[in-house]
Amino acid sequence: MAKLGRGGFLAIAVIFHLVYLFSIFDIYFVSPVVSGMRAYKVERSQGTQAPAKRLVLFVGDGLRADKAFQSFPDPSPAGLDTDSTPKPLAPFLRSRVLSHGTFGVSHTRVPTESRPGHVALIAGLYEDVSAVTTGWKLNPVNFDSVFNRSSHTWSWGSPDILPMFKEGAVPGRIDADMYGEEAEDYTQDATQLDTWVFEKVKSLFASAKLNSTLDSALREEKTVFFLHLLGLDTTGHSYRPYSKEYLHNIKVVDQGVKEITELIEEFYSDGKTAFVFTADHGMSDWGSHGDGHPDNTRTPLIAWGSGVARPKKWESGKAQGHEDGFSADWGLDLVQRHDVAQADVAALMSYLIGLEFPVNSVGELPLTYLAGDIEEKAEAALANAQAVLEMYRVKELHKQATAFHYQPYSAFSTEEDSIYNRTRAIRSMIDSGQFEEAIRQSSEVLQHALQGLRYLQTYNWLFLRALVTLGYLGWIVYALTTVIDLHVLHSTSHTKRTSVSNSAFTSLLIILYSSLFLQKSPWTYYAYGVFPVYFWEEVFARRSALTAGCKTIFRHISGFRGQALFAFQSVAFVAILEALVQSYFHRIIFTVCYILGAIWPVFYGTQFFKENKLLVISWMVNCLMLSTFTVLPVVKVESSATISAGGILMAGTGILYMLFERSIISVSLARGGTTASHDLVSRSVMGIQVGLILLAIIVTRSSIASLQAKKGLPLGNQIVGWFTLIASFGLPFVHRFRPNKHYLHRLVVIFLTFSPSFVILTISYEGLFYFAFCTTLITWIRLENRIYAFSNPKPSSPTTSTNRTTTTDALSTKTLPQYRPLTLSDLRISLFFFYLLQSAFFSTGNIASISSFSLDAVYRLIPIFDPFSQGALLLLKILIPFAVLSANLGILNLRLGLEPSALFMLVMAVSDVMTLNFFWMVRDEGSWLDIGTSISHFVIGSLLNVFVAGLEGLSGWVIGGTEERSEGREVDALSMEKGVGHTAHTAPAEIMAAGAVAANGSPS
Secondary structure: OOOOOHHHHHHHHHHHHHHHHOHHHHHOOOOOOOOOOOOOOOOOOOOOOOOOOEEEEEEEOOOOHHHHHOEEOOOOOOOOOOOOOOEEOOHHHHHHHHHHEEEEEEEOOOOOOHHHHHHHHHHOOOOOHHHHHHOOOOOOOOOOOHHHHOOEEEEEEOOOOHHHHHOOOOOOOEEEEEOOHHHOEOOOOOHHHHHHHHHHHHHHHHHHOOOHHHHHHHOOOOEEEEEEEOHHHHHHHHHOOOOHHHHHHHHHHHHHHHHHHHHHHHHHOOOOEEEEEEOOOOOOOOOOOOOOOHHHHEEEEEEEEOOEOOOOEOOOOOOOOOOOOOOOOOOOOOEOEOOEEOOHHHHHHHHHOOOOOOOOOOOOOOHHHEOOOHHHHHHHHHHHHHHHHHHHHHHHHHHHHHOOOOOOOHHHOOOOOOHHHHHHHHHHHHHOOOHHHHHHHHHHHHHHHHHHHHHHHOOOHHHHHHHHHHHHHHHHHHHHHHHHHHHOOOOOOOOOOOHHHHHHHHHHHHHHHHHHHHOOOOHHHHHHHHHHHHHHHHHHHOHHHHHHHHHHHOOOOOHHHHHHHHHHHHHHHHHHHHHHHHHOOOOHHHHHHHHHHHOHHHHHOHHHHHHOHHHHHHHHHHHHHHHOHHHOOOOOOOOHHHHHHHHHHHHHHHHHHHHHHHHHHHHHHHOOOOOOOOOHHHHHHHHHHHHHHHHHHHHHHHHHHHHHOOOOOOHHHHHHHHHHHHHHHHHHHHHOOOOOOOHHHHHHHHHHHHOOHHHHOOOOOHHHHHHHHHHHHHHHHHHHHHHHHHHOOOOOOOOOOOEOOEOOOHHHHHHOOOOOOOOHHHHHHHHHHHHHHHHHHHOOOOOOOHHHOOOHHHHHOOOEOOHHHHHHHHHHHHHHHHHHHHHHHHHHHHHOOOOOOHHHHHHHHHOHHHHHHHHHHOOOOOOHHHHHHHHHHHHHHHHHHHHHHHHHHHHHHHOOOOOOOOOOOOOOHHHHHHHHHOOOOOHHHHHHHHHHOOOOOOOO
């Protein structure tokens, strides 16, 4: 097999990491949906009715449990009579809790988004996160639901939610009345969405008085009315859940629920209606959701009406359920709180109106919510257990048909403990009047069934995790081998394959694929299997390159002192990578690293400091500035003043550069650079870029003022905002018609290109970070260049090269390689780059939880709800620092005399040490916060390699044509001859610096 070059390496890197990204979903998050199950319901004697004839489900989208029950001063809009005395915002719902029904907290799972939340509530299953590919709207898999089991369901609300239950259901069974997508405008009063729903319900029942056919349909049994109330979610995103707008929306919802409850009770007048009020997810303090933060996972649950137990009250003290202290300020301590898992609500609704449990439901019927006697509860518990056991039975049959030497779940492994015998024993208990014991046994069997489902889902975990681990380890070694071959040995090594090795690896792949085929494994398993075999076969075939490269790299290490220093540096390098893993949990680590990194250049000695005093001081100041951002709060409040300050700094930088461009560039030219043109066209375009920044500041301030005044987003502002954003990205192409090849000019152009984006798409200090980050990067590449020149001094010679690729020594020109090889010190540079890459993620928010990024800025361009478009703009802002970083590393790569992509490839080779850490840290049980965080960390870690590969390509395009001249002492023939083995002559300083700069690598 021919060796791959730079392009092939990058292609394999992208494909490998994208494929392996999905491994956690195949391992940890397999879809729970299967088919072929028999449906179960509570069997009743003929003539015995279900507890209720109909059910009304209210879902307050995005309603946090605490806000639903806490007391606040009247948040009504200005102009209305308000009372500053704190009072409950939902008095009607509160009255249901105190006198009419049962309440508690419904605990959701990640991702805390609308689709999976509604699926859990209405279908009783926790759907796999792959549904994100449809924007949480359409069904990636068909599933059963309470609506599908009803005789008929009427639903009102958002076009983002209702269609997913109508599609795939029995035709004609579900009516969905939806407002248009344009109504979901984040800049308008979102209470109108909820008012629209309430008015539509009232209109339906008003029409029934004039339409006998509709009246008859409404009076059928087992009907469901579903009111999806999106206003709270929209208001929370726009104004935060502690705002007056959000709290006022709670009042609107409470009043609407009261009116609909009274309307329905008056219409039927039979007392046979059950009501359930809950939410699909909560909301964080910064107006977002999606992760597993408790504010996102805790939602209210209130049930009342026919078949629902009345509240259990204590005379004094604290009732059961309040032990966690979460509800301490609700004023409900005397009422027992009954918490449930979100999927339990589907089982509750099915029981109340006598429906079969949805066949994919994993919810446990919350018996404390039922008003029936003990016998009724025993029958219901058995039916609930049978439904879950049936799903286990079908899944086990599927697993038996594919697995080698299938081992059944231990609780059901013997004849005595079989599902049939266990359910028969519970039936006997009920028939003999042992209701309490029957309930206990039903609950135990149901838990065993859930654990059995868990056992079946994790059946292949050991095999898959081992396979993926071998793949990541193989990639790391393969990548290092490729980097050594291309950038240390300059492709001079040869592969060595034998017939034995070819047969061994081929046989291994055939055995692996045969096993997967016989087990009817999905196609992704084959993809996971091919990479480890390919990588390790390549490493074996190129083992001579690995051996020769290591000898070349480490040949300068000799003696006890050198070996001890190298050992310390190696430990420090691994420790830094592990510290970066911990930085995903503790952002303060970045602050410490920047402070330590600020003093790193000092350890090159007093001579270096004297020669580069201004540059070193600039580096220190920039590091200290960046160290402040990771101690600032993640939750940001919109501030037009802070946004404007960032924009003014960006525009001021552009103006100062244009004023002093000749002086700045002349300093570089005096150090030996080539000539640079000062073309009027290029300067004019740069002036326009500065003008766009100022325009962005003006339109952003205007949009913020309009949105905060609740006047909506003016169309003119939206058009100007889009024009500014698009024009800023187009102007760099104009520069290419009359290019200035000086690297500083090119970096300023890139900086100004993205500046308007960091005005329009920010809400607080992000623009200040962008300014500080870019100035730090420019300082970094200049500092690294000086360090290389200082560590590799050019010998005195009567003849000096004026270009790296030309020399007066014709013989040297013919024999020396065009680029110098990588050295151990370049490993430190790659670690710096990787650290800065992480810092770009974390310095303006905790990217490990994507919900920590506010959507407020996106409303200035897209006020209508559009998850993919709004998410794309948010992603654009997140990725901009990486584009700037890639350009700087590309220029540094050139100025250090390295082959294109050498540093990028080195980063890609070592970064998966973090990814492998995160892979084994992924959790699918425990707290929802832990689960969501672990998924986010692995996805980010895995995508970083894809980012780096993409950034390498972007860097090559952005810096194309930039002069490659090294500043100060250039990369000359002697430094190439010294090559890999040459190190700085300040080894004592390196020993002193090793501990102090552990956060950023060693200046070796």
